[in-house]
Amino acid sequence: MGDARRYHSLSSPFRMKRGGELHGARVAFETWGTLAPARDNAILILTGLSPSAHAAANAEDPTRGWWDDMIGPGRAFDTDRFFVICVNSLGSDKGSTCPASIDPATGEPYRLTFPELSLEDVANAAHEAVTGLGIDRLACLVGCSMGGMSALAYMLLHPGSVRTHISVDTAPQAQPFAIAIRSLQREAIRLDPNWRHGQYKGDEWPEHGMSIARKLGVITYRSAMEWNGRFARIRLDPDERDENAPFGFEFQVESYLEGHARRFNRQFDPNSYLYLSRASDWFDVAEYGEGDVMRGLARIHVDRALVIGVSTDILFPLEQQETIAKGLEAAGAGVDFVALDSPQGHDAFLVDIENYSRAIGGFLRKI
Known part of the structure; x- marks a missing residue:
């Protein structure tokens, strides 16, 4: 099925968006399935704030992952067809370099001397992990919650590196609530x-x-x-x-x-x-569009996109996902927009597996 936690060493120095840099930093990742000889069947999953890279069980780590019922042979993320990668966010303590990591300059944990973190840094670190696997272009980039914002940053910062996109319960910018x-x-x-x-x-x-x-x-x-x-x-x-x-x-x-x-x-x-909480607040696609979200989204070019939202989500309201769908469509993508009525709110993507499987599996079968 793949490898349990692996590590990608980031470029050193790894320069951060808001200033500062990391030396000897790394991100943790896991994979499922097999990378095709043409390296054109890779799916990257970017996570919410707290999950690890262990999205599903695999041969080396058979414990259940946070999206276990979605990843595997014949499942929505079909590992008979796709090579699935999940990268733990830079700044997360689930294996990636974070404030609890040792600063090589001092031999002590970074704590609050860790450089200011942005979701653009999370995106750039994930992109380095993907290119480190020899993958130039992802078949699909998937972002859930905070990871959905990181995914938008990934596509803005690395144009042409993503063929299709799945946006799950996320937003182009943090709203006041x-x-x-x-x-x-x-x-x-x-x-x-x-x-x-x-x-x-x-x-x-x-x-x-x-x-x-x-x-x-x-x-x-x-x-x-x-x-x-x-x-x-x-x-x-x-x-x-x-x-x-x-x-x-x-x-x-x-x-x-x-x-x-x-x-x-x-x-x-x-x-x-x-650090990750504040990075979520700072993220704003409008920065890439002269203060306008739609203009920022217009700079993202993918062939197709699936945007999923939940009507009961109060943290990332449905209208924010509608904005993403409209923006990607205006930029030329074929967009499927799915609005679910799951009662579980923002957490629905972790709970309402049946409906998310149907939407995501259906989308991926067409790419």
Whole structure:
């Protein structure tokens, strides 16, 4: 099926969009399927903020991946036909160089001396990994959530390197609501006394801040429809409550969020979270179009594109995906726009596998 986590060494120095550079940096990636002799069957997947490159099980790592039911023989990303690559974002602590990595100049972790990170840097690092595999042109570039913005940057910065594109639950620029939520998430981490201006270590970990950040994220990743359907106003059983805790958890939805936060804590480096979160806020296709999003999108040239959005997504609203679809179409691409009514909100692409498989598999069978 392919290789488990592998690494691509980035050019050194690797220069960053907002100034600064990295030396001896790398990105982690995994692959599935076989690269054709002509090297023309590669699909690159760029992830959301927190996932690793382990999108699906493979021979070296049989554990389930975050998009396991989408990748494999006969699945939407058919590995009998395509060579699928997933690259972990530069700045993520899932194997790529990030704020928790050792700075070769000091022998200490970068922490907040890590250069300011943009999604353009994420895109350039992924492009280096792809060209390092000997691939000049991708059959398809796929971007989910934050990765969808990174994918737009990839196509803007490397024209001609992508034949077709699949845009999943993303946006051409961060809107005020998304920026506001991410700002609160970062504030929760920064105000945790254990954050210590990024100098946390060992047992001194900003767990409360990360917990609140994760809860805010989970709330916005799902829809009000789903919260109502799953939890209504159901209260916890008396033995599940801490009667001695002032204002303690009383409703099932509170307990659910706490469980999510606990599973996330210690699983993601807080400084990496801060850097990637802010990079998402900064990204704006309008920078490439003299302040106009549509003019920026007009600079992206692919043969075909599939743009998928969800009507219940409050973080990346459907109208933002409509903008991407219109922009790519105006630039000459044949565009399929799919608006799903999945109740799961922004997280639908991880949950509503049936509908996403139908749309993505159908699109890829035509390219």
